[in-house]
Amino acid sequence: MTPLLRGRAGPARRRPLDEESARWLHELAGDGRQREEAVRRLHALLVRVSTREVHRRGHRLDLSGPELDDIAYQAAADATIAVTAKLSQFRGESRFTTWAYAFAVFEVSAKVARHFWARPGARLADEQWAQLPARFGFQPDQEAQWRELLAALRRAVEQQLTERQRRVFVAVVLNDEPMDTLALELSTSRNALYKTLFDARRKLRAALVADGHLASPTEEAVSGWSALERFLRTDPHDVGCDEAMKVMHLYVELVTADPQHARQQFAGLAAHLEACGPCGEDFDGLLAAVRKVPDER
Template sequence: MEELVAALDAESAEWVAALTGPAAERAQREARLHGMLVRVALHELGRRRTTSPWLAGVELEDLAHQAAADAMLAILRKLGTFRGESRFTTWAYRFVILEVSAKLGRHYWRVHPPVALEAEAWERLPDRFGLDPAEHVQRAELVRAMGRAVDETLTAHQRRLFTAIVLEGTPLDALAVRLGTNRNAIYKTVFDARRKIRAYLVANGYLEQEGTGAR
């Protein structure tokens, strides 16, 4: 550990030395780190309020403290793996951000149990693509065409994620927890699904090819 500390930048070395030092100093530095993690968790939760409007007040504060506490345990458990590729605080903040994502996902399913997909969700689908049926075809026909595109062009996995994210409005964090994957993987799958649907609509005359000018 002494060799590691000597190789770190001054601030990171101070953190590692304090967190592995005498009990009194260690407790003081742990309390300081916990306070920083709580602030980061609150900031991250606030940033994600647009996709989690149901989270506020005491509930938000409680979730932030839970995320900070669990992140703290993970940081202390993995302190020996810190190699100084980034500043210690940057490394530590990643833990709390991951905890926020996981807890948001689990919390969502507790307050929003799965429900059957309503027909109205399909009616809103053109809006989710930013399409104005008045410029193309009547809404009912466009909705039917998009339904065929979903059935005929998407894989089962793409249909599942597209339905959850685009039609049901499930937050990425919640779906990532439920499926045991990550936000980036889900985003890429849904992006590819939307591209396939748009290509189907263009090929079948429901949309103009992008960049062709007049509609």
């Protein structure tokens, strides 16, 4: 990661374990029938989280019914294994269930990415430049203005980006390929792809500003082009995907209590969630789980 993506997501102070979290840890770290029963309850809880999450994302999966439930059960099973294997890593900075929910949400993301990867026709070979105006909300009556802007953007993509940056930009931005699916295709990670796209956005914005097509960072964006301008803007405090996923459970609990304070305390994470679609999706899912899934014992 470059210095632009370094930085703490926010301070996390260790707090005394709440009674429920302490009980989960005690029972899961035990042995015999007590542990078996705790694992069974944990799995049932994560099935509810995963099921809610796959149905929340279902409209984009072209799946329904048993197929969605199958993804949910696979995600819950893998999340249960991960949680029990990493009990020693739970630091008590959030409720145990919030920490465990995050594993389920991340597993759903992974399973959804593999679904797209395996689906015939999921990836487009051609660059879909014609779709870009609609994706950024350009109005037909402004075509004379945005056509020139998009022509400049295309030149910058071809001339300013490295081959890998260009490939990632085309796949994610033009062809609307999910970043996690692209990570599978390229045998890399979400964080590595986000870093590549982060650097590409920074280069493209600088090129367009230099040519007079966008406002500079200290000026207001040109009317009608704000969506593109926001996409190209990068925040030096952005912590990246790996750090965001490590502390997302902490941030979610703060958001449920005091959203404004959460954004102040975790400014780097908040900046990242605004810019990264996959991490933003995971955050929405984890927040929904914390608010809606009962922690049944």
